[in-house]
Amino acid sequence: MRVTEDSFDAPPWAMQLVVRAEKAAPPAHSAVCAAAAAAVVRLLTDPRAADPEGEWHARVHRWESGRIRKVARRARGVRWPEVQALPGVTVAEEGAEVRAFVPGPVDEVPPELARLQVAGLDLAEDEEPKPPPEPPYAAIALNPDVPMTTGKAAAQSGHAAHLLLREADAPGLAEWIAGGPRVHVHRDIPWRRCVERAAVHVRDAGFTEVPPGTMTAIGWIVTG
Structure with missing residues (x-):
């Protein structure tokens, strides 16, 4: 098990996650969590991050050398297209859109991201759960005994997918x-x-919403 928020770096580094949350048609809570998790993995497996010569590699490596802190924000209206110009990867999953950004120090967040709200993103669920896709896919579950806002849950889902990418068994991971x-x-x-x-x-780590050491999420890979 791994504690997933940075308490040692000065300043800490974090991956920013931005959720598109339009007032007229907000996405569902679980869909946002799935999109956040997928966005994290797609950024980390992007050649710009995964290749040692890639333009994002050094920043990702610096961030992963500490604790894998993630900060979820929300954007709507013109704020959403504004952040698309910043280095990152956008994922649409189950009706939700989330963009993961190349990690950096928390005191050097670009202004397009810094102006976006962190706290208070709390979305409803769809009435009926969506069925899982055909394998292979990553399955994530959030602790039902731990209340979390959508922003917090999205970050925890991103952590679970991140750990699957780095720690899962090789055959299932490759598939x-x-x-x-x-x-x-x-x-x-x-x-x-x-x-x-x-x-x-x-x-x-217990900096927001939950006590330190709380198990917030789990993950596993489902193959055919």
């Missing part, structure tokens, strides 16, 4: 990455049984 990588956030699952079988477990 997942080659297939998308797609993500599905499960609802109404037998949490304790899934904890025992999960490949990764996320524990939070």
